Amino acid sequence: MTFIRTLIWFVLAGVAMLGAVWLAERPGNVTVQWRGWRLDTSVGVLLVAVLILILVGIALWLVYRWIMGAPGALMEGWGESRRRKGYRELTQGLAAVAAGDGTEAQRHARRAEQLLSEPPLTLLLSAQAAQLNGDRDSATRAFKAMLEDDEMAFLGLRGLIAQSLRDGNQQQALTYAQRAFALRPQTPWVVHSLFDMQAQTGQWKAAQETLETGMRQKVVSADRARTLRALLLVERSRSGENDGNDAQALAFAREAFGLAPERIAVASRLAELQIKSGDGKRAMKTLEKTWSLAPHPDLAELYIKASGESDPLKQVGIVRRLTAQRPEDLESNLALAKVALDAGLWGEARRYLDAAGGSNPTVRVCRLMAEVEERAQSDQAKVHDWLSRAAHAPADxxxxxxxxxxxxxxxxxxxxxxxxxxxxxxxxxxxxxxxxxxxxxxxxxxxxxxxxxxx
Ligand SMILES: [Zn+2]
Incomplete structure (x- = not known):
């Protein structure tokens, strides 16, 4: 390349030299005559003059180009500083949001909006500032505008969900939560909110599907998911029974009990349906299992019902069978005291209540004691004594x-x-x-x- 260029320069220099020699050998005169004005010169001078004119022309053209190009460069520099200012406003606005100063945040948001041509960023600030100031309409407008932008849509939805819930518009919130869930099913708050809303509106099946996605995405722990699923099945079992589908209701209740036998609501549901279907023996087994894990008065009541025993004296023996697995438990003693009271066994009832109460009997123990004394027709002072103790006793x-x-x-x-x-x-x-x-x-x-x- 360099070699060729050098060669061309040599050739051009040679041609110019030959031209100069040729001109010098043939000196000619040029005479210009124009309206009484006359110029005598040689051909060589005229050629030099033409060359100078061309060079001046090129120089003028370059100057013109430079002048025309300048505003663009200037504008560019100006835009850069505008953007810098915009980002500074944005940063200050976010700092104001963090500090909880709504008015200041809104002022910065407005200025950032004017300076920056990036709506997504300024929208978030505007929305948060409006929220801080309690300006719901502006906040909603900003959150809705965020839905237009793919990257900001999720944040916009989060804002809209919170806003709808605060307005008490459950249905609206649910719609937004479903959209957010479709966008990012792996985000914990989305799974949790959608699940809660579906449960609150009684959409048990949909809630169960959300829960399963949450479990797959590791948003919900396996243990928590197990209990929640069992409780959803309890609700589905109730709906099934209300719809007249007892077989399905029983199937759901059985599945729930397999998942969480330690849940009183789960055991009650299954036992109720087992009693309804005439299978009292199986209901008693269900209740015995849960009593050993989590004793509760409702279970004792269902147990008596499952036994089909109507004789109060025989019921004492039945409850004794239920409580045999946890004889020391307060609930066991209370259940026995209650059934003894109903059978008129005052002494036995007092004994169980003493065991339940210990040195610091709870409200329930004190009240039952008062009832025993009342029904045993003891001294009225004793009844009053227990009732006044109940007023200050520890809560149950x-x-x-x-x-x-x-x-x-x-x-x-x-x-x-x-x-x-x-x-x-x-x-x-x-x-x-x-x-x-x-x-x-x-x-x-x-x-x-x-x-x-x-x-
Ligand atoms: Zn609560």
Whole structure:
């Protein structure tokens, strides 16, 4: 390449030299005459003048190009600084959100929006700022705009779910949760929220499918999933029975019992259906198994019903059979005391209640003691004594929600107070640890699948 270029230069220089020699050998004159103006010169000078004119022309062209190109370069520099400013506003806005200053965040969000041409980023800030300021309409608008962008759609849905739940619009929240679940079934909060909402609206089958996906994605632990599935089956069994399909109801209840025999609700469901189908013996076996794991007054009542025994004196013997596996348990002693009381065996009832109460009898023990004294027609002072003790006695086990600690009269799958599914346990107060703050509960659905099991 270099060689060829050198060669061309040599050839050009040679041609120029030959031209110069040729011109010098043939000196000619040029005369220009124009409107009384005359110029005498040689051909060589004229050629040099033409060459200079061409060079000046090229120089002017370059200057023109430079001037025309400058604004673009300038604009570019300006845009760069605009973007930098925009990002600074964005950062300051996010910091304001973190600090909980809504007004400041909204101010930065507006400026970032003007400076940056990247809606997804500024939308998130705008939405959060609006939320902090309690400006629901602006927040909803920003979250909905985020749905247009593939990458931001998921975050937008999260905002919309929380917003709908706060508005009490369960159906709307469920629709958004389903969209979020379709986008990212591996995200824990999506699985938890969708599950809770499906359970709250009684969509047991759909909830079970969500739970199974959650288990496959390792969002729910296997143990927790086992109990939740059992409780969903209890609900499906109830629906089946309500629809008149007892065979299916029994099948669901059996499956549930196979999964979680330690759940009182599961054992009760199966025993009820077994009694209904005339299989009292099998119902008694079911109840005995669960009594050994988690004794509960409902189980004792069903046990008597399953035995078909109506003689109160014989019922004492029947309950003794049930409680034989856990004779020391408070529930065993209370169940025996109750049945003895119904049979009019005052002494025996007192003995069981003494064993149940120990040195610090609970409210239930004190009340039953008062009832024994009342029905045994003892001294009224004794009755009053027990009733006044009951007023200050330690609280008994009851159906308590492990998520919000709310107290319930009877078991239900969905907590009436916080909406979590499967969180009701037969427990004494103060056995669950800390209560989750309300905002961490239904909206993010983190309670149902993460709380303690058992009971
Ligand atoms: Zn609750």
């Amino acid at each position: 086990k009851a159906w308590r929600c492990s998520a919000c600690h709310a107290h319930h009269e009877s078991w239900r799958s969905v907590c009436e107070s916080c909406g979590a599914f499967g969180t009701l346990h037969w427990r004494a107060p103060g056995t669950f640890g800390q209560v989750l703050p309300p905002e961490a509960r239904p909206a993010l659905g983190m309670t149902t699948m993460n709380t303690v099991s058992g009971g």
